[in-house]
Amino acid sequence: xxTVKSEKLTxxxxxxxxxxxxxxxxxxxxxxxxxxxxxxxxxxxDHIKIDFFYHGSTVSISGITDPGTDLIIxxxxxxxxxxxxxxxxxxxxxxxxxxxxxxxxxxxxxxxYSTKKLEDLISPEDMDKFVIGYPALSRHVEMEAxxxxxxxxxxxxxxxxYKESSKLYATSAGNIELKDKDxxxxxxxxxxxxxxxPPGDYLVTVYEVKDGKIIDSAESxxxxxxxxxxxxxSGMAKDNAVLYGIISILSALGAGFxxxxxxxxxxxxx
Amino acid sequence: xxxxxxxxxxxxxILVPVGxxxxxxxxSGLFGVGGGFLLTPLLIMFGIPSTVAAATDSxxxxxxxxxxxxxxxxxxxxxxxxxxxxxxxxxxxxLFGVQLIKVLKATGNADFVIKITYVLMLGxxxxxxxxxxxxxxxxxxxxxxxxxxxxxxxxxxxxxxxQTRFEKSxxxxxxxxxxxxxxxxxxxxxxxGVGGGFLMVPVMVYILRMPMHVVVGTSLFQILFNCIxxxxxxxxxxxxxxxxxxxxxxxxxxxxxxxxTVFGRKLKGEQLKIILASIVLLVTIKMVFxxxxxxxxxxxxxxxx
Numbered sequence: 001x002x003t004v005k006s007e008k009l010t011x012x013x014x015x016x017x018x019x020x021x022x023x024x025x026x027x028x029x030x031x032x033x034x035x036x037x038x039x040x041x042x043x044x045x046d047h048i049k050i051d052f053f054y055h056g057s058t059v060s061i062s063g064i065t066d067p068g069t070d071l072i073i074x075x076x077x078x079x080x081x082x083x084x085x086x087x088x089x090x091x092x093x094x095x096x097x098x099x100x101x102x103x104x105x106x107x108x109x110x111x112x113y114s115t116k117k118l119e120d121l122i123s124p125e126d127m128d129k130f131v132i133g134y135p136a137l138s139r140h141v142e143m144e145a146x147x148x149x150x151x152x153x154x155x156x157x158x159x160x161x162y163k164e165s166s167k168l169y170a171t172s173a174g175n176i177e178l179k180d181k182d183x184x185x186x187x188x189x190x191x192x193x194x195x196x197x198p199p200g201d202y203l204v205t206v207y208e209v210k211d212g213k214i215i216d217s218a219e220s221x222x223x224x225x226x227x228x229x230x231x232x233x234s235g236m237a238k239d240n241a242v243l244y245g246i247i248s249i250l251s252a253l254g255a256g257f258x259x260x261x262x263x264x265x266x267x268x269x270x
Numbered sequence: 271x272x273x274x275x276x277x278x279x280x281x282x283x284i285l286v287p288v289g290x291x292x293x294x295x296x297x298s299g300l301f302g303v304g305g306g307f308l309l310t311p312l313l314i315m316f317g318i319p320s321t322v323a324a325a326t327d328s329x330x331x332x333x334x335x336x337x338x339x340x341x342x343x344x345x346x347x348x349x350x351x352x353x354x355x356x357x358x359x360x361x362x363x364x365l366f367g368v369q370l371i372k373v374l375k376a377t378g379n380a381d382f383v384i385k386i387t388y389v390l391m392l393g394x395x396x397x398x399x400x401x402x403x404x405x406x407x408x409x410x411x412x413x414x415x416x417x418x419x420x421x422x423x424x425x426x427x428x429x430x431x432x433q434t435r436f437e438k439s440x441x442x443x444x445x446x447x448x449x450x451x452x453x454x455x456x457x458x459x460x461x462x463g464v465g466g467g468f469l470m471v472p473v474m475v476y477i478l479r480m481p482m483h484v485v486v487g488t489s490l491f492q493i494l495f496n497c498i499x500x501x502x503x504x505x506x507x508x509x510x511x512x513x514x515x516x517x518x519x520x521x522x523x524x525x526x527x528x529x530x531t532v533f534g535r536k537l538k539g540e541q542l543k544i545i546l547a548s549i550v551l552l553v554t555i556k557m558v559f560x561x562x563x564x565x566x567x568x569x570x571x572x573x574x575x
C-alpha cells in the first residue's frame with residue numbers, strides 16, 4: 001500500500017503563482033480556490049503479479065477530497081507507439097489490409113472514471129490540457145497513415161473500438177462512490193484490471209473538479225510484473241531463443257512419441 | 271481453469287486450446303494435414319495475437335505429426351523415400367517462396383495476392399477433390415480403377431529421366447516429380463504462410479498416384495520436418511512461440527492424431543478424400559465471407575497474416 005500525498009500539478013501551481021502576482025499588483029485579495037491539499041489517492045493492490053494462473057485482477061482506488069467536489073480518475077500506461085493494419089475495400093467488394101496506421105503518443109492502457117459525464121464536469125480546455133476523455137486523446141495522439149485515406153476522426157474511432165475490444169480502453173461515468181467523512185468527502189471505486197494489460201508501470205491520477213475546473217490532483221502507481229514460471233519462460237523466449245526453440249521442439253517430439261507409445265501399449269491401435 | 275500465456279501475454283481457458291488441439295489432431299491423423307489453416311484463425315479468434323498463433327501452431331504440429339507419423343508407420347503407411355524427395359523439393363520451394371514474398375511486399379499489394387491465391391487454391395483443390403471422389407464413390411462397384419485411360423500428362427511424366435520405384439506407394443516415377451511438385455507446394459505454402467498439407471495431399475493423390483492411406487502417413491512425415499524448421503526459425507527470429515500454449519494444444523492434438531489414425535483405417539480412401547474436400551470447401555466459404563462482409567473493427571495487429 002502506498003499513498004502519494006496531494007501533488008499539485010506544476011501547471012496548476014504556475015497558474016496559481018501568476019494569479020497571485022497579478023493580485024498583488026492590483027492590490028486586491030482574490031480568493032483563489034485552489035484546494036486545501038486535502039486530496040489523497042490510494043490504489044490498493046498496487047503491485048499486480050502475473051503468475052501462471054493470472055486472469056486479470058481488481059484495483060480499487062480510494063481517498064479523501066474536499067466536500068462537494070467532483071472527481072475524474074485516469075489510469076494510463078506511459079505513452080507509446082503503435083502500428084496497426086488498416087482494412088479497406090479493394091475493388092469495391094473485398095475487405096483487405098490496405099495499409100498501416102502509426103499511432104504516436106498513445107497510452108496502451110487508458111481508463112477514465114468520473115463522478116458525472118465528462119462534458120458536464122470540465123471545460124474542453126481542461127480536457128485537452130490533462131488529456132481526459134477520448135476526444136481530448138484524439139487531439140493529443142499523432143496519427144500517420146500509409147494510405148491516402150486520412151480521415152483521422154474515423155480511424156481514431158476504429159482505434160478506440162480496437163482498444164475497447166481488448167479491454168485496454170474504458171470510460172465510465174457515475175460509478176465512483178462518494179461518502180461524507182469527518183467533514184471531507186471519501187471516494188472509492190473498484191476497477192477491473194484487464195489481463196490483456198502487459199507488465200509495466202501504470203499511473204493513476206485523481207483530479208478534483210469544482211465549477212468546471214480541475215483544482216487539484218493526486219497520483220498513485222500500479223505496477224504489473226511477471227513472476228515465477230511466466231517470468232522465466234518469457235525471459236527465455238527473448239534472451240535465450242535458440243535454447244527455447246530447441247526445448248519447444250524436443251518437448252513436442254517427446255510428447256508425440258510418448259502418446260504414440262501409450263496408445264500402442266493401451267491397445268488403442270489394432 | 272485459466273492459464274496465463276507468457277509469450278502471447280494473455281490468459282486463456284485451458285479447455286479451449288486442449289479442445290481445439292484434439293479436433294485438429296484428429297484431422298491430422300485422418301487426412302495427413304497439419305490443420306494450420308483451421309487452427310491459426312481459431313486461436314486468433316480466442317484472443318491470441320496473430321503472429322504468436324501461427325508460430326505456436328507450427329510447434330504444436332510437430333507433436334501432432336510425430337504422434338500421427340508414428341501411428342501410421344506402425345501400420346506401414348509411411349513412404350519414407352517419397353517423403354524425403356518431397357521434403358527436398360519443399361525446402362527449396364520454401365526458400366524461393368520467401369524471396370517471392372519480399373518482391374510482392376515491395377510492390378505493395380502482397381496482401382491482395384496472398385489472400386486471392388489462398389482462396390483460389392483452397393477452392394480449386396477442394397472442388398476437384400470433392401467431385402473426383404464423388405464420382406469414384408458412385409462407380410465403386412466396378413473396377414478398382416486399374417485401367418484408367420493414360421492421359422497425355424501421365425504419359426509425359428513417364429518419359430522423364432531418373433525413373434525409380436517407390437515400393438511403399440507401389441508407383442514408379444521420375445525422382446524429379448516429387449522434387450518439383452514438393453517445390454511447388456513449398457512456394458505456395460511460404461507465400462500463404464501455411465504448412466501446405468492440404469495442397470500436398472492432393473498432389474500425392476492425383477499427380478503421384480499414391481494410395482490414400484500411404485498419402486496420409488507420408489504427408490505427416492513431411493509436415494513433421496517442415497514444422498520443426500518453422501518452429502525453430504520462429505523461436506529464434508521472431509520470438510513468437512508460446513511454450514505453454516503449445517503444450518496445451520499438443521495435449522489434445524497428440525491424442526487426436528492417434529484417434530484419427532484408428533478412424534482413418536476404418537474408412538475407404540474415397541471417403542477420406544471427400545470429407546477432406548468438404549472441410550477445405552467450408553474453409554473456402556468462410557474465407558470468402560471474411561473477405562466480403564464488413565468487419566466490425568477496421569484495425570488489426572500488424573505482423574503476420
